[in-house]
Amino acid sequence: MGVRMRLTAVETVHDEGSWLFTVRDRHGELEEILLVPCEDGVEAWINRCTHESQRFDTGNGAAMREGQIICPKHGSMFDSCSGYCDNGEAAETTLPSVDVAVDDGTVYLTDDDVNYLHDGGIDENEDEDDGPASTSHLSF
Template identity: 35%
Template sequence: MSDPVDVTVDTDDESESVRIHDDGGEVEAGDATVRFSFSGTGDDGQAVGGDDEQSPGGNDDQSPDDGNDDPRRIAELDSVPTDSTLVFEARDGRRGVNCILHRSGDAVAAWRNSCPHQPEVPLDPGRGAIVRGDRLVCHKHGAQFERDDGVCTHGPCAGDALDSIEVTVRDGDVYLTDERFERAERR
């Protein structure tokens, strides 16, 4: 499969969204598990696609001679906006989760790029999330989230919180430290 696919599974009490970089996989939400495959068979009856474990790697923002090949490095601190967000993907094997970074001074917070009200709606659709004062705003529903802890203070998901992704700032760079993921990729 050449292009990743976003998959969302909703149950009565939970929603899980992931980005798949493979010809199949599974997604779990609550007690539900959805398994799927996008590969078919060729004219000779052999499976097409499938078991190749090679995946795209590296950060798009890194050049070969920048001296930093840490797969958990997301970006330089100075490139993370204070008036918007920066999109990246947290990866675990061939599964990816679309995430956003936001900076306040030298502090950086990261969350899954997904509104709790409708998980398939990204807070940052690709041009930066709306930031008003100390809040991130869902462009579709108008829900407002505190930029320090991600708690929704106004809107259809008031009281819910964005799914936090652990990051840290070290030597002027932002790194993914969330143990659920093995690497980060800029989008």
Template identity: 30%
Template sequence: MSSLNPREGRTLLLALDAITDGGFTEVEATLDGDAESLVLFREGARVQAWLNICPHAGRRLDWAPGQFLRAKTGELVCAAHGASFSLVDGMCVAGPCRGESLRAVPVSVLDGQVVLD
């Protein structure tokens, strides 16, 4: 679960190094008072985050907790129905929810830590 970083006044999610470069991880965070599962994707020093919910059927994207599928063409793939999502903007580029997108969660990397904005 996330914790508050008193120096920054921001919610700390995890260390950047806990995510493999080019890989995904799942973390739990409190958003608007609700516990939510987030998908984090790391590319170098940049991290993107989305709610771990497919817009097609409202199911989690991971096939097992924290285990995500990636298409050979690079997209994040929903394990339930195969929808493929762009890692640039979370837009569904193939599958049953084409044209919809994942709900982005704003995060930053500060001093080697991924934090909620």
């Protein structure tokens, strides 16, 4: 097993309904991961519907109802514990999972196929230089 990265408390995920963080996968691609409550613990899923890659959490938390993650585009519902969908456009599919572990109420990322980058969603400017676009003192 690789390095464990502390993410958040199980209690936080249960209180907030979901919790989002960003990783880089083994191919160098950025990916959002969604932690959701599951019975006494949490599960981690890639933050997109299997039907049309619609994000579940766009920055305000994922829509959840009775232990299911709801796709905001077509309403498909995924079991938060198994990731399986038995209805709507995404029926008969399962969300891709990410390995996490819970130890003494704390959630750790344990998946060797991804590297933790930061809490929250993908920053649209992640790969851009933060420096000025021009070194001129003149503005137009």
